[in-house]
Amino acid sequence: MPGENLSRDEARRRAELLSVDGYAVALDLRSAIGDGPDGEPRTFRSVTTIRFRSRQAGASVFADLVAPSVNAVTLNGRALDPAVVFDGARITLDDLAAENVLMVDAQCAYSRTGEGMHRFVDPEDGEVYLYTQYEPADARRVFANFEQPDLKAPYLFEVTAPEGWTAWSNGVGELVDGTWSFAETEPISTYITAVVAGPYHRVTDVYRRTFADGTELEIPLGALCRKGLAKHFDSDDVFLVTKQGLDFFHDHFDYPYPFGKYDQAFVPEYNLGAMENPGLVTFREEYIYRGKVTQAAYERRANVILHEMAHMWFGDLVTMVWWDDLWLKESFADFMGAFSMVNATRFTDGWITFANNRKSWAYRADQLPSTHPVTADIRDLEDAKLNFDGITYAKGASVLKQLVAYVGQDAFLEGARRYFKRHAYGNTRLGDLLSVLEETSGRELASWSRSWLQTAGVNSLTPAVIYDAGGRITELAVLQDAAESHPELRPHRVAVGLYRHESGALVRYARAEVDVSGPRTVVGELTGAERPDLVLVNDDDLTYCKVRFDAGSLDTLRAHLGDITDPLARALCWSALWNLTRDALMPARDFITLVLRFAGRESDIGVLQMLHAWAQSALIHYAAPDWREEGGRLLAAGALKELRAAGPGGQHQLAWARFFADTAATDSDFQLLEGLLDGTAQIDGLEVDQELRWSLLSPLAAHGIADEKMIDAELARDDTASGKRHQVRCLASRPTAEVKAQAWAALVESDALSNALVEATIAGFGRPSQRELTAPFTPKYFEAIERVWSTRSIQIGVLVVRGLFPGLQDDRATLDATDGWLDGHPDAAPALRRLVLEARDDLARSLRGQACDAAASPAVS
Secondary structure (H helix, E strand, O other), X not given: OOOOOOEHHHHHHHHHHEEEEEEEEXXXXXXXXXXXXXXXXXXXXXXXXXXXXXXXXXXXXXEEOOOOEEEEEEEOOEEEOHHHHEOOOEEEXXXXXXXXXXXXXXXXXXXXXXXXXXXXXXXXXXXEXXXXXXXXXXXHHOOOEOOOOOOOEOEEEEEEOOOOOEEEEOOOEEEEOOEEEEOXXXXXXXXXXXXXXXXXXXXXXXEEEEOOOOOEEEEEEEEEEOHHHHHHOOHHHHHHHHXXXXXXXXXXXXXXXXXXXXXXXXXXXXXXXXXXXXXXXXXXXXXXXXXXXXXXXHXXXXXXXXXXXHHOOEOXXXXXXXXXXXXXXXXXXXXXXXXXXXXXXXXXXXXXXXXXXXXXXXXXXXXXXXXXXXXXXXXXXHHHHHOOOOHHHHHHHHXXXXXXXXXXXXXXXXXHHHHHHHHOOOEEOHHHHHHHHHHHHOOOOHHHHXXXXXXXXXXXXXXXXXXXXXXXXEEEEEEEEOOOOOOOOOOEEEEEEEEEEEOOEEEEEEEEEEEEOOOEEEOHHHOOOEOOOEEEEEEOOOOOOEEOOXXXXXXXXXXXXXXXXXXXXXXXXXXXXXXXXXXXXXXXXXXXXXXXHHHHHOOOHHHHHHHHHHHHHHHHHHOOHHHHHHHHHHHHHHHHHHHHHOXXXXXXXXXXXXXXXXXXXXXXXXXXXHHHHHOOOOOOOOOOOHHHHHHXXXXXXXXXXOOHHHHHHHHHHOOOHHHHHHHHHHHHOOXXXXXXXXXXXXXXXXXXXXXXXXXXXXXXXXXXXXXXXXXXXXHHHHHHHHHHHHHOOHHHHHHHHHHOOOXXXXXXXXXXXXXXXXXXXXXXXXXXXXXXXXXHHHHHHHHHHHHHHHOOOOOOO
């Protein structure tokens, strides 16, 4: 039998054979506390009863279950021998009747990888917390099922938990005779069922709405976190955004929220940002802020809350048939998260963040060798796991933003309303959505879909301008090109903006919208306009493309980027310049110079923090090796200058403080960090809270200034789950061969670390300042990855394969070693090969960038 993977063909055949009437799942979680068994996985009892029908009497099928052992299996009252029918991942079921009842009594394992039933012990107080996370296919680690999205069914959950605990699931629960019983769900897919249990802190509220026909809707709201985080939990803001979102979606979707209550649980060691389980949304607890953060952090949390809420309709009520159409939920949720946030909350500049941050993720993913159409070819579950990427989310959302402009917002939303009503509690494919949008818009969308949803790659748009003797435009054309590997030229609805200097500012004085198609499109409306200082293609960010500049515009940006008054236009220019740097068309030192010159004037805090990240990446990956040291000193000096100049106590000051800690390069830099930690140095208005203390300590550890004793002393100040992660990262970042060997062994030779501590150890292991220390692990990486992939969970496998790739050994030898592994392992798991191919592409891109930078003249300081 195949292992834990499941192919699309297998799922299709099973869906053709079966329909599922309902599940009853009883979980006994009392084993979560107390001492566990020596040398054996800690397990819980899971008893599942599935009622299902078969379209073919006498047929055979399999149910899914990943568990250490099975106590009993009965099919239609007939006992089956677990040793015969269960192979560790599947239960073989022969001789089906027209109507069937399957009962599986299993011992399932608690997880430390964030997959299935995750168990977390809080180091602060010893309390145990449980939660589930399934997408795409880990419900089978908790109960027996048919693990595919198109076999929907209602669920009845029962949870027996330790005394004093509370349990939650998708439906409303009540405690009866020591067991939590939950209301039956509507028909939903396995991957969005959920259980949370433990001594969680919970705050409640209620959402009420009266519809035009007088009908009243009342939704009980809950917000959960660990007890240790309760003092930091700003649940009022969570509820505010939640209510604003519910108002917005009810205003626009004309379909009342269908899942009863709305709990939101912030849980520890979470692999994702959040998960849209209906009635019980789970979030990573890092969205509860233990210290001061910028408004960008609160905006990010609001976006995630609204993204998950949009899924209640796009994804939960109507679900894709198979993971090929994952975009049907993720692209829509990503778009709707930003759309609702801008229109319903205080974060009215959300489209700037979308243009600068989310689309950057998409542009990177769309230029990897693993790029794929928005509607992807997902052969199996391993493919599905890796396709939760920038294309499925951010590119898809960008394409939908353009579709809204193309068909009109009213037609788009009316299409969504018909889509929900027509397919409620069902499963859909691409054609189902396009058909309702064609109905409501009157437009033919098949050709649009072929160009935007069914082909891969990103186009570049460049202005080409001809002027007359008087300096007026005689012709402005937009040139479109594409990579040779993905040559599709697409239709783009774009705005072209003309900017000039007025009273010391760069302002737009002319704008024209045009439909770009083919390699060259003339913008006739701008003929005769006065000569601009800057031509911005894709002004207002209407389409998905890489923006290029003509020579005059690029000269203007080098000298006056900070003079652009419109924050979205400024963000678009920064994004375009970053793409030029990544594409080895602008030397890294030039990009860093622009950041040093203009970032201090950036008003949008999210853009500023993105510039900090890009500047670091430019230095680490794209700067010529012989310029890195000088570039590092320039960045640190610039960061310190802006830190001292920033308004006391403001969010810009905090952002510059963190950036200074990240870039600290000289003895005096480190002395200042030590002084801020021990109180002998101060910067007016800068509050050094616990989270900032860890940010200051991390570079001291990486440069050998903070030793184990100092790191452990900081943990004593902050003996919490967050503190433990910081401590582990700092310990692994110390610059000795012994430390690196220990970290490597913990990651590769042992599976004792939880998912969160694996991430922390990887972050500490691969410090850019320690290239020589980690160089000996390059051959070990290629020797180990196939074994790691085959023996660890896919989540941990992805973390290790991605995180330990020797990308900092940025030379031809590493590229050759990577090619040697790929050539020598043609039959390795496709998902593993994809990860290595992506890392190889990043490395090759780094080398091209370094060559570009090495050929540049010295940057202007």
